[in-house]
Amino acid sequence: MDRSKPTLLSLTLYIGDERESPEIQDIWNTVLASNSNRWRSLHLGIFNDRDSDTIELHPLFQAITGRLESLQHLSITAIPVEVELEPRDLFSVCPSLNSIALECVDLDTLALPHSQIRSLTIRYGAIDDDFATLFPNVEHIVLEDLYCPYDPSDPERQICCSSKVRSLTVTAGRSCEEADEIFNPFRTFTLPGLSSLGITDSASDFLEDWKTFDEKTVEHFLIRSRCSITHFLLKSTPITDGQAIKVIGLMPTLQSLHIENTIAKRIDTAREIVDTAKAFTNRVAELSEAIPPVINPISFPAHMVNATLTVISEKLGG
Structure with missing residues (x-):
């Protein structure tokens, strides 16, 4: 020693x-x-x-x-x-x-x-409305199975607002009783300084009820926060390509996109995996072309420099 x-x-x-x-x-x-x-x-x-x-x-x-x-x-x-x-x-x-x-x-x-805390991870816990006051300088937040001690849909409650937070990762863990609980952080927070956002599943296929992705709640969060997202991660979520493009359309400053093992949850064969991946990339290519906003209000981020689509499945191996 x-x-x-x-x-x-x-x-x-x-x-x-x-x-x-x-x-x-x-x-x-x-x-x-x-x-x-x-x-x-x-x-x-x-x-x-x-x-x-x-x-x-x-x-x-x-x-x-x-x-x-x-x-x-x-x-x-x-x-x-x-x-x-x-x-x-x-x-x-x-x-x-x-x-x-x-x-x-x-x-x-x-x-x-x-006041010293810059990075905070909470698993299987709860936060109250005074979170921003309690942690005024936190910049990086990871939340897994966040429990809300109040009704997050109550319009009269005070939404927690923090301008210092730069990155947020929301993870679905094993204690989620309902798929809707996964999106509680997006009902709870307003984060105008956010630049990095991740939505992930901590364990593959553990939550059978998570069959739909609540893109409306995520969209409302982005609109309410008016943040400039530059990095976006989707990992093992049941989001469709159409939903992903809608959410990405609200991120005009996006530079880096990573989608991993998302589509594999909903498809059964290697052929479907390849076809779905092609459909998504073709749709991205279409939106990247010069289409007047009046005709297509959803535009793909002009500042994108890195996009990764990763599919992991046993069905792809011979």
Whole structure:
């Protein structure tokens, strides 16, 4: 350990019933806690083996409070359900912290240096309307299975607006009970500074009910945000070529488009895969020609410099 003293450390800690053992306490005192000022990245996995809504971390964690000056990235995963962590202020003083990822952890129960955070990932969690106030400087957001504690279609609720966010990735995860929930972030946010947008499926073909793509909600989000999208990713979504072109038509500043493994979900043969890919590219070519807007109000982005269509299917292999 002494030889690597100048080097910052990346740690992964899993905590369950064994956190009470004397061996763990010795390791913590002699190796971990004494070097906490060198932690650069920490992934904390917490097994909720006591079936409680609140997880109280071992008192040994108090020894690192205020001694995490080098910590830049924090990731916390609670297994198997959402929990609250105690003590709340464990990570409140981390002057270098700029990236956090929370899975099944209640965001409101952690005291964090919110204004420092530039990158935020939330999996199987919720955000409230005060999100923009809580994280005023966040630039990169990844949301998977976002739960809305309110009705996202309620016209009287306040939509969360943040001008600092540059990239947003919305991912459908395994806990989605209805396909419509996937689009909650597009009902929740207004992001005028957004330049990169991704819509993906975290696991191939896991959500049988996700058979339609709600392009209207995405279109309303883009119109409401009035953002200038330059990078757009679609991965393993049930979007049709017509829907994709409509959405892309609202991105006049688009430079890079990546569509991956999207059409393969809805087709059965290699011939259909090839035909669908050709139909999409032919349609793109048609819209790239000089067509008067009065005749065809949907125009393809004039600044496009990179477009990738990737189809992955066993049916393509001989």
